[in-house]
Amino acid sequence: MNSMAILQSGTPSKLAILSGKGGTGKTFVATNLASVMGEVFYVDCDVEEPNGSLFLHPEQESVERIEVTIPRVNQEKCSGCRLCVDTCKFNAIALVQDKAVVLEDMCHSCGACFLVCPKGALVSTPIENGVIRTGISNQIHVLTGEMLPGKESGEPILHALLKKIENPPHTVIMDCPPGTGCLVTECVREADYCMIVTEPTLFGFHDFLRALDLVHHYKKPFGILINKWLNPNNQVEEYALAYELPIIAKIPFEKKVSRIYSTGELVTNHDSKYRIFFQNLANYLFGK
Amino acid sequence: MKIAIPLSEFRENSSIADSFGRAKFFLIIDSSSQDKQLIQNPYSESQGGAGLKTAQLMIDHHVDTLLSPRVGQKAHSVLRLANVKVFLTQSILVDEMIQAWAAGRLPADQ
């Protein structure tokens, strides 16, 4: 690893940690990296299954409800004309006994129905989609998005989360969800640099290629971190070497690390070797 | 009361369709008058939301009872709003199914 800073020092930058495959170590890397960086933002963008707080134990947490606006029908005003039913692209409104009824879980809050209702029978109603928790862990500002189970999409939570770090006073580490769908894409779009955390397995390699596609699509500077590394004979490493892609670090597989991770502890608190590793990684990325 | 059954072909003695939302046709029987009506389901080929739209179709035809192979969660929530009772079918013949329903042998879909 060089000690050359990838991102301009002095300008708070946003790092997105993604993987394609789940379980490769995004949260492991994100939380441990944050733990050695002094004042920094750790943003848990995996709003469906956020785990960063389990390791960082943020204190003084404030909780902000994130609401979305959905229509509710004023039955007296509704004439049963069906315009809203036919207009809704998400099939979120049904006509029952000549009155419109909203299926709240299906609603995407687009507002189309309000525009077409000739009787003003739809009432804007806020409902909770999830929360954003803000807390502090030593010097780390921990922001966690948490969607309510049963909701279809965590997009409103993520959107609100990313708005909070639009012009951040400190470096931001975004811990992304698994996959390469719309939530991860929003994080990548927001990022100045992407770190693809992968593992040397068949599935890991396959999903790494998808993550790579995503990063290339948005032309983001990126680096690869191979976690649970065993030996140089792995497809990710061979591919990266063949295409001259930057491998910024390899973390060898260690049972001890798995154990520490399993208990919800930071490896930087338990082993100075890792503390030094993550400090070097931070220097490499952000310069000090 | 009106009973609806999803069919795979546009005839009274057709076999039962495999699924509710994708059923191309429905047989609607009026239990009091014994009138039978065959209708087409314009939503069977919808890319998405077929179940929901088909549920709306049932409501629009004032169906009280639906005898069907499994009905999806979302379609079910719409049917529930309209108090449509749903019974799961095992049979593949219309007559068999109606007899089973009348004898109370069909499980209600929760």
Added chain:
Amino acid sequence: MKQLLILSGKGGTGKTTLASAFIRMGNPDGFADCDVEAPNLHLVSGRTDYFESEEFFGLDKAVIDLDKCLQCGKCAEHCAFGAIRMEKNMPIVDSMACEGCGVCQIVCPNDAVTMQPNRVGETAVFPDKPYFSTAELDIGAGNSGRLVTEVKRKMKEKTSSDASWTIIDGSPGIGCPVIASLSGADLVLMVTEPTQSGISDLKRIVDTARHFRSLMAVCINKWDQNRELSKKIEEYCFQEKLIMVGKIPYDSKVGKILNQGKTIVDEFCRAGIAARKIYQKTITLLGS
């Protein structure tokens, strides 16, 4: 037709590892990969036979005819998803952000907006027995729930109504692709791991599945990596009346076997033996 769905909440716990082993042991009439953002089942399914692929289209997306555009800005103003921005007084649609709601079309005073077909992924079906249905979502695309529904529909199309059973390999998380896969599942098998993250995510997926009143069973993968936490999981299952169907020990052979595109019951290994016991218990549950 009985349907077994394999979920996890947390990514990387071993869904596909177990699903592929079950498929090998049970010879179901059909199986499907509903992890459309990162499908991996085909890598270990051993299928090299003919398959049919089809493009999959999500909701139509907004396209603006600039010749008809009056530059009033109403479309950008009303878009709830920030998908239209005005650049030099002309509207630009960000098609990745566009959700296809049609509001812009409704508010446009000059019919300059049309909603046009939008490809979001591709399905593939192996039409020879056992029927295998899979799909891949284009990177960054939404509509993952709809694609999951399509994958299941294509599998159902092929498997006859009196077929004994089918297996679905699900996706991580608790959002719409998971919710779409839950519909119609007779039994949901949760694969978890003895880590704080694993437990936290298990609780959330259980909450989500409860929302849909699914019958649930749980198994613990790599259970001996943290015996105390494994015990905690078992206690949680007991409290929540979830059926515990078994535990798989950590097995260093698993990675090597999977990397060859094989399942853990294709070669002798401890994990495979445990998987067989879990399979027996799960099948018994499914049958009842």
